[in-house]
Amino acid sequence: xxxxxxxxxxxxxxxxxxxxxxxxxxxxxxxxxxxxxxxxxxxxxxxxxxxxxxxxxxxxxxxxxxxxxxxxxxxxxxxxxxxxxxxxxxxxxxxxxxxxxxxxxxxxxxxxxxxxxxxxxxxxxxxxxxxxxxxxxxxxxxxxxxxxxxxxxxxxxxxxxxxxxxxxxxxxxxxxxxxxxxxxxxxxxxxxxxxxxxxxxxxxxxxxxxxxxxxxx
Amino acid sequence: xxxxxxxxxxxxxxxxxxxxxxxxxxxxxxxxxxxxxxxxxxxxxxxxxxxxxxxxxxxxxxxxxxxxxxxxxxxxxxxxxxxxxxxxxxxxxxxxxxxxxxxxxxxxxxxxxxxxxxxxxxxxxxxxxxxxxxxxxxxxxxxxxxxxxxxxxxxxxxxxxxxxxxxxxxxxxxxxxxxxxxxxxxxxxxxxxxxxxxxxxxxxxxxxxxxxxxxxx
Numbered sequence: 001x002x003x004x005x006x007x008x009x010x011x012x013x014x015x016x017x018x019x020x021x022x023x024x025x026x027x028x029x030x031x032x033x034x035x036x037x038x039x040x041x042x043x044x045x046x047x048x049x050x051x052x053x054x055x056x057x058x059x060x061x062x063x064x065x066x067x068x069x070x071x072x073x074x075x076x077x078x079x080x081x082x083x084x085x086x087x088x089x090x091x092x093x094x095x096x097x098x099x100x101x102x103x104x105x106x107x108x109x110x111x112x113x114x115x116x117x118x119x120x121x122x123x124x125x126x127x128x129x130x131x132x133x134x135x136x137x138x139x140x141x142x143x144x145x146x147x148x149x150x151x152x153x154x155x156x157x158x159x160x161x162x163x164x165x166x167x168x169x170x171x172x173x174x175x176x177x178x179x180x181x182x183x184x185x186x187x188x189x190x191x192x193x194x195x196x197x198x199x200x201x202x203x204x205x206x207x208x209x210x211x212x213x214x215x216x217x
Numbered sequence: 218x219x220x221x222x223x224x225x226x227x228x229x230x231x232x233x234x235x236x237x238x239x240x241x242x243x244x245x246x247x248x249x250x251x252x253x254x255x256x257x258x259x260x261x262x263x264x265x266x267x268x269x270x271x272x273x274x275x276x277x278x279x280x281x282x283x284x285x286x287x288x289x290x291x292x293x294x295x296x297x298x299x300x301x302x303x304x305x306x307x308x309x310x311x312x313x314x315x316x317x318x319x320x321x322x323x324x325x326x327x328x329x330x331x332x333x334x335x336x337x338x339x340x341x342x343x344x345x346x347x348x349x350x351x352x353x354x355x356x357x358x359x360x361x362x363x364x365x366x367x368x369x370x371x372x373x374x375x376x377x378x379x380x381x382x383x384x385x386x387x388x389x390x391x392x393x394x395x396x397x398x399x400x401x402x403x404x405x406x407x408x409x410x411x412x413x414x415x416x417x418x419x420x421x422x423x424x425x426x427x428x429x430x431x432x433x434x
């Protein structure tokens with residue numbers, strides 16, 4: 001059954017790989033699944049046809065036959081649940097991999113997104129300069145705790161899993177602010193994720209998509 | 218295998234049911250599973266013994282034999298995946314129920330928590346009064362979109378699922394601000410969740426736990 005995802009027609013990051021389609025592309029590459037990408041413009045994203053697929057008017061979405069999904073976490077989980085390589089067989093290890101997906105999206109990503117909101121939606125406000133360091137501090141608190149848990153391990157819980165894929169994708173969004181690099185263990189963890197061939201393919205494809213250039217050979 | 222969860226020794230909401238142990242209690246009640254609750258004080262929450270279980274120093278956690286989980290979404294999913302009643306059998310319907318869990322936690326809850334942070338952590342700042350309406354507007358945007366999707370349906374996708382349990386639990390946190398009641402369909406949806414016997418038991422138990430009074434007979 002053919003798979004189609006949606007992505008920004010042109011990502012606001014210009015192809016840095018920080019839009020949420022990249023994590024879905026990565027999961028599809030890890031699973032070895034071919035897929036098509038349908039671009040959605042900012043105006044189309046808020047129009048009825050797209051809202052019928054994604055009630056919150058965002059990307060990515062995932063279509064596979066009758067199944068229509070939104071929310072990158074749910075899409076990654078669906079791919080991981082139906083193809084080998086992204087979730088452990090052992091029931092307890094599987095529960096922990098899912099736990100790291102939720103931790104990435106519900107505990108680590110919110111302060112990172114809050115900083116983006118503070119910069120881009122409230123950057124012109126009089127309070128912005130005083131407030132940004134408070135938000136950055138909330139990111140540092142989470143990354144410090146995560147770094148302590150990761151320690152010197154390669155991945156969060158044994159083998160690479162959908163939990164790591166999601167966490168690395170979320171952490172990547174804290175790199176432009178410089179905060180990721182304050183945590184050398186996390187920066188190295190993210191680099192291990194980026195070094196995976198499946199990530200490399202996903203990154204090159206989204207970059208080509210967003211810049212209009214062919215992926216590097 | 219016996220189940221133990223953790224909860225605030227005394228919830229900051231005084232037993233209104235808004236702490237995240239309530240949603241886990243609710244899932245356990247829906248699944249008909251007995252469980253014990255271990256209270257954790259605010260100081261113990263940041264101490265090594267608890268951080269070994271929950272790296273971000275929060276509640277709830279879930280212990281069942283060798284399995285130790287944190288993140289309410291992951292705990293609800295684990296319960297739902299192993300007991301009937303919270304996830305549909307049909308593979309596509311199951312993927313959509315999980316999608317609504319992620320949507321609740323990753324798209325709907327963040328602005329609701331941002332308002333709490335704006336009030337309680339930044340409420341004393343000079344900008345607070347000007348900023349709160351901006352954050353409230355971000356909640357309204359999400360609830361408006363969710364209300365449009367729900368329409369006149371009873372639950373988000375057919376039968377009641379872990380997706381509804383999670384969404385209702387998240388929406389409950391927007392009630393103290395008055396914003397939930399601006400969306401009558403969502404307020405009625407939340408009321409349907411609260412009317413479930415399993416929710417009633419979970420709510421009474423957390424209330425008794427937090428007030429030191431026995432649950433009402």
